Amino acid sequence: MPIRLFDSLKRETRELRPSQPDGVYRFYNCGPTVYAPAHIGNFRTFVVNDIIRRMLELEFGADKVKHVRNLTDVDDRTITQAKKENRPLGEITAHWTKLFHEDCDALNLLRPHVEPTATGHIAEQVGMIEQLMQRGHAYAAADGSVYFKIASFPGYGGLSRIRERELLVTDAAADSDHKNSVGDFALWKAYKPEDDGAVQWPGPRGAAAGRPGWHIECSAMSRKHLGETIDLHTGGVDLLFPHHENEIAQSECCTGALFAHHWYHSEHLLVNGTTMSKSKGNYFTVRDLLAKGATPAAIRYALLAGHPRKQLNFTLDSLHAAEKAIATLRAFRTSLPASGGDAATFAPVFAALSDDLNTPGALGALFTVVNKGTAGVDLPSFDRVCFALGLKLDAPAAPKAEAPAEVAALAEKRWAAKAAKDFKAADALRAEITAAGWQMLDRKDGYSLEPLKK
Numbered sequence: 001m002p003i004r005l006f007d008s009l010k011r012e013t014r015e016l017r018p019s020q021p022d023g024v025y026r027f028y029n030c031g032p033t034v035y036a037p038a039h040i041g042n043f044r045t046f047v048v049n050d051i052i053r054r055m056l057e058l059e060f061g062a063d064k065v066k067h068v069r070n071l072t073d074v075d076d077r078t079i080t081q082a083k084k085e086n087r088p089l090g091e092i093t094a095h096w097t098k099l100f101h102e103d104c105d106a107l108n109l110l111r112p113h114v115e116p117t118a119t120g121h122i123a124e125q126v127g128m129i130e131q132l133m134q135r136g137h138a139y140a141a142a143d144g145s146v147y148f149k150i151a152s153f154p155g156y157g158g159l160s161r162i163r164e165r166e167l168l169v170t171d172a173a174a175d176s177d178h179k180n181s182v183g184d185f186a187l188w189k190a191y192k193p194e195d196d197g198a199v200q201w202p203g204p205r206g207a208a209a210g211r212p213g214w215h216i217e218c219s220a221m222s223r224k225h226l227g228e229t230i231d232l233h234t235g236g237v238d239l240l241f242p243h244h245e246n247e248i249a250q251s252e253c254c255t256g257a258l259f260a261h262h263w264y265h266s267e268h269l270l271v272n273g274t275t276m277s278k279s280k281g282n283y284f285t286v287r288d289l290l291a292k293g294a295t296p297a298a299i300r301y302a303l304l305a306g307h308p309r310k311q312l313n314f315t316l317d318s319l320h321a322a323e324k325a326i327a328t329l330r331a332f333r334t335s336l337p338a339s340g341g342d343a344a345t346f347a348p349v350f351a352a353l354s355d356d357l358n359t360p361g362a363l364g365a366l367f368t369v370v371n372k373g374t375a376g377v378d379l380p381s382f383d384r385v386c387f388a389l390g391l392k393l394d395a396p397a398a399p400k401a402e403a404p405a406e407v408a409a410l411a412e413k414r415w416a417a418k419a420a421k422d423f424k425a426a427d428a429l430r431a432e433i434t435a436a437g438w439q440m441l442d443r444k445d446g447y448s449l450e451p452l453k454k
Contacts, residue, residue: 001347001354003055005232006309008240008263009159013356018060019231019261025056025065026226028260030218030235030243031115033072034096035081037285040303040314041269041276043107045236047300047390048266048308048357050109052234054388055353068225069112071097074119074199075214083197090119103286106296108392116221118212122201124220125212128254129187129204137253141178144190144208148215150183153249159263160241185246186213215246219259223251233260240265266308273313289319297392298322304359304389325367330393332370333382341378345369346385353388362389403449407438411449414440 003016018025029049032038038046049069056065072078073093082089104111118125129146132138137152150156190208191200200209212220222230228251235244244263251259268275271282289299302322306312346369352361366385369377386393403411414429433440434452441448 001059001350003059003354004356005052005262005264006356008265009260014262016056016059016232016262018064019229020227023060023064025060025232026068026230027053027056027065027232027234028068028070028218028222028226028230029233030239031069031071031112032096032100033075033077034093034100035078036096037287038100038103039276040271040284040286040289040299042236043103043286043299044269044303044308044312045234045266046104046109047107047303048359049234050107050390051304051353051357051359051388052232052264053110054390055357058350058384058388066114066226067110067112068114068116068222070218070221071100071115071117072214072217073097073117074211074217079196079199079211082199089197089199093117093119099287106286106290107300108296108390110390114225116225118217118221121217121221121224122212124224125216126188126202126204128216128220128223128250129207129212131254132187132250133204133206135253137250138187139180140204140206141180141190143178144203145178145186145210146188146204146207147179147184148187148246148250148253149180150185150249151181153253155252156249157245159248160245162241162245185215185242187216187250189213215243216250218243219247219251219254222247223255228255228257228259230260232262232264234264234266237265237267267311269303270311270313272315284314292316294319295323295326297326300390301326301363304363307360308357325363326391326393328370329366329386329391332374333379333386333393335374336377336379336382337374339378339380341381342376343381343384345376346381349385350388359389403438403451404436407433407436407449410436411440411447415447418442 004013005016006012007014016025020026032042053065053067074089078089078093082092085092129138132148133140133146138146138148140146188203188207189210190203191210196211199211201211203209233244248259271284274280274282276283286299290296298319299322302314302319303312305318305322346366348365348368349362352358352365410429410433414426414433417425417429430440437452438449439452441450
């Protein structure tokens with residue numbers, strides 16, 4: 001069944017088809033800026049992109065989809081965080097990248113085929129900037145920064161319709177960053193020790209040493225791994241302007257080719273009816289919800305409960321409802337035979353997903369089948385639906401037993417004795433722990449306590 005998605009550029013729902021002769025569907029989505037944990041609003045977008053990826057694989061074959069999702073590991077926010085913690089930029093971004101991957105795995109997101117980093121593609125970014133300068137689309141400012149000249153691209157504003165919103169960019173005045181026009185945007189930022197610390201690279205010819213602007217990063221990484229023209233570019237609606245608008249301008253001015261055949265944007269997530277904010281007490285990460293006892297499958301289900309192109313109001317009540325839904329689906333799955341079902345039973349589920357990614361419609365169609373019972377349904381057809389939705393219905397892991405306070409105290413003493421190289425005392429304390437029915441497992445970064453198997 002052909003997949004149709006709304007195109008943010010053309011303002012119409014269009015069918016997704018590979019544009020290249022090799023039949024591979026090229027798909028790019030903007031990934032996280034790795035300076036802090038991604039919140040559940042971010043993950044709504046990532047889950048939506050995961051559904052797109054899964055549907056593309058079902059439609060064209062897993063070997064005919066190439067998915068690239070970047071990591072922004074150098075920008076104002078990552079540098080600011082590195083300065084705040086007084087640690088190298090690479091340490092900060094590596095830490096948050098690791099935690100991001102763990103959250104992705106928890107929510108059962110398929111890993112992208114390529115996950116490029118901005119710092120790993122400096123040469124590609126510098127090369128694009130030099131091409132833009134040579135073609136008259138960019139210029140070096142007095143401080144050695146480089147800016148894109150939006151007046152050189154007549155199509156600017158086509159995605160965001162900024163002119164329709166009377167956000168005309170004028171040449172009224174140059175700003176403090178030495179831009180020729182107030183609307184021009186940075187391709188390269190000249191090094192400023194007070195702002196950038198130790199973060200700098202040699203700049204494009206005619207420019208100072210410094211670092212890339214945020215927008216050029218995605219254009220360079222997309223071009224490197226998917227070619228000059230891609231089939232689909234996605235992201236949250238907050239990226240539509242200026243990020244995606246700027247990507248189009250700089251990419252098409254550099255290559256002379258269409259940048260993306262299709263654009264798709266998912267809407268904001270609200271929590272308790274309003275935007276997320278730590279001051280409001282409604283700011284949640286995946287780990288926050290897991291700590292409250294939520295299961296990853298339920299979190300994912302709750303993020304799929306609203307249409308991706310409409311704002312979704314997330315509440316803890318909706319998460320509890322999702323837990324019940326997952327429990328129902330898990331119980332239903334255990335009752336299914338290994339064969340003998342009719343795959344057409346789930347056609348309405350796939351029809352909904354293929355029609356502009358109508359995830360609430362798909363979930364409703366799924367429960368229509370479940371509520372009718374297992375007649376005509378088998379495990380393979382049900383699991384195909386679960387794959388499309390990314391719902392992992394394995395039985396939840398049993399909670400780990402918590403060691404009594406007296407055993408935990410013995411473990412602390414033993415760990416201290418081991419650190420002091422008092423191995424005789426450490427062995428004696430281990431024996432006490434074992435006698436209490438527990439085992440202490442030493443690890444490089446600490447230890448764990450687990451009950452002895454009976």
